[in-house]
Amino acid sequence: MRVIKRYRIHAGTFAWILHRLSGLGLIFYLLLHIWVISHLSGGEESFDGIMHFFGGPLFKLAEIGLVGVIFYHMFNGLRITLIDMGVMVERQKMLFVIAVAVWLACWGASGAVMISRMISATG
Amino acid sequence: MAMITFRINRYNPDDERRGHYVQEYQLDVEKGTTLLDALNEIKWKQDGTLTFRRSCRSGICGSCAMTINGVNNLACETQVLGLGNSTVTVEPMRGYPVIKDLVVSLDPLVRGILAVKPYMITHSPPPSDQERLQSPEEREKIDGLYECILCGSCTSSCPSFWADKEYIGPHAFLKAYRFIADSRDEGSREHLEALDDRHGLWRCHTIFNCVEACPKDLNPTKAISELKKELVRRKLG
Ligand code: HEM
Numbered sequence: 006m007r008v009i010k011r012y013r014i015h016a017g018t019f020a021w022i023l024h025r026l027s028g029l030g031l032i033f034y035l036l037l038h039i040w041v042i043s044h045l046s047g048g049e050e051s052f053d054g055i056m057h058f059f060g061g062p063l064f065k066l067a068e069i070g071l072v073g074v075i076f077y078h079m080f081n082g083l084r085i086t087l088i089d090m091g092v093m094v095e096r097q098k099m100l101f102v103i104a105v106a107v108w109l110a111c112w113g114a115s116g117a118v119m120i121s122r123m124i125s126a127t128g
Numbered sequence: 129m130a131m132i133t134f135r136i137n138r139y140n141p142d143d144e145r146r147g148h149y150v151q152e153y154q155l156d157v158e159k160g161t162t163l164l165d166a167l168n169e170i171k172w173k174q175d176g177t178l179t180f181r182r183s184c185r186s187g188i189c190g191s192c193a194m195t196i197n198g199v200n201n202l203a204c205e206t207q208v209l210g211l212g213n214s215t216v217t218v219e220p221m222r223g224y225p226v227i228k229d230l231v232v233s234l235d236p237l238v239r240g241i242l243a244v245k246p247y248m249i250t251h252s253p254p255p256s257d258q259e260r261l262q263s264p265e266e267r268e269k270i271d272g273l274y275e276c277i278l279c280g281s282c283t284s285s286c287p288s289f290w291a292d293k294e295y296i297g298p299h300a301f302l303k304a305y306r307f308i309a310d311s312r313d314e315g316s317r318e319h320l321e322a323l324d325d326r327h328g329l330w331r332c333h334t335i336f337n338c339v340e341a342c343p344k345d346l347n348p349t350k351a352i353s354e355l356k357k358e359l360v361r362r363k364l365g
């Protein structure tokens with residue numbers, strides 16, 4: 006028998022989908038991170054080699070993206086925790102707006118710092 | 129009066145070859161006509177094979193929940209002209225297996241509700257000459273909980289339920305909390321028993337579709353928060 010699995014999207018849908026994607030992204034990053042660090046056991050040359058590979062500007066930009074993913078997961082994770090504790094359950098959309106505002110503010114600030122460091126390092 | 133086109137999702141289990149299809153009906157609708165009135169008109173005057181559930185036609189039995197223009201609602205509480213469209217799309221409630229036309233199987237809904245023992249449980253003997261009394265303040269604590277008519281709109285809309293057919297479901301969580309919050313009930317442990325489970329509370333991802341979907345404006349997610357807190361309190365306390 007057919008079952009339709011779909012419903013009109015709203016703030017809660019976005020929060021959830023983004024949370025899952027960011028969680029999976031973080032797992033991917035963590036595995037990558039462990040793999041990179043594991044080059045330490047191959048001696049100085051091996052570690053320097055991999056660090057050089059990930060030292061390029063493309064990966065510096067990706068790092069800014071990573072910071073965004075971490076901040077989203079963190080602030081929406083706190084939103085979920087508050088809801089689970091019964092705080093602002095009836096105003097969850099407002100809580101999502103607050104989480105997004107704090108997320109973008111923190112991401113913007115750290116992104117600006119990271120970009121200015123990139124510029125001063127190259128120039 | 130306005131001519132409205134009803135696009136109705138249809139399915140006849142005796143005609144598997146045809147499968148699911150959309151059929152259109154036209155009806156002149158006047159102010160005050162509910163979607164249930166319109167469906168009745170179509171069934172009585174145009175097409176007797178159109179199948180849907182209804183009983184009370186006053187928003188109290190929960191039989192007529194369906195997906196109307198993509199949103200779960202009670203047909204008998206939906207003003208057709210209030211929808212503001214000249215075309216109204218009517219689908220069987222999502223998430224449940226379709227039996228025929230707009231009729232879905234509510235077996236998952238029943239399984240979930242029975243899991244939480246949805247009735248008053250008492251252990252102490254009742255007062256000898258009267259009912260178990262409740263103060264107005266105690267009674268107020270079940271506002272926003274007792275109004276549930278078990279229409280199934282909430283659980284129908286829930287992605288956790290789509291992913292797990294044995295998920296107990298927001299309708300049952302709300303009902304469990306309705307009894308736990310009731311000052312006369314002494315069976316909190318019994319109501320909570322089934323909830324601390326992989327098909328229970330912990331599968332809620334706070335997506336809030338249940339809150340969006342409830343035609344009675346109830347808040348199952350709030351009940352879920354209270355139940356989570358209660359379970360944690362019992363584990364730690
Ligand atoms: C920064 C602090 C963090 C907070 C506050 C946080 C919070 C949360 C919360 C509340 C959930 C449950 C979401 C739900 O019920 O749907 C969750 C899920 C998850 N988290 Fe985190 N988390 C954090 C860090 C991390 C890290 C470092 C990783 C990865 C290495 C991670 C990976 C995941 C994954 C994969 C999920 C499952 C996503 C889902 O169920 O949709 N989290 N997190």
Ligand code: SF4
Pocket residue numbers: 275276277278279280281282283298299302341342343344345346348
């Ligand atoms: S909580 Fe609302 S949507 Fe869910 S069964 Fe009860 S009345 Fe229907």
Ligand code: FES
Pocket residue numbers: 181182183184185186187188189190191192193202203204205
């Ligand atoms: S017919 Fe009873 S709720 Fe609509």
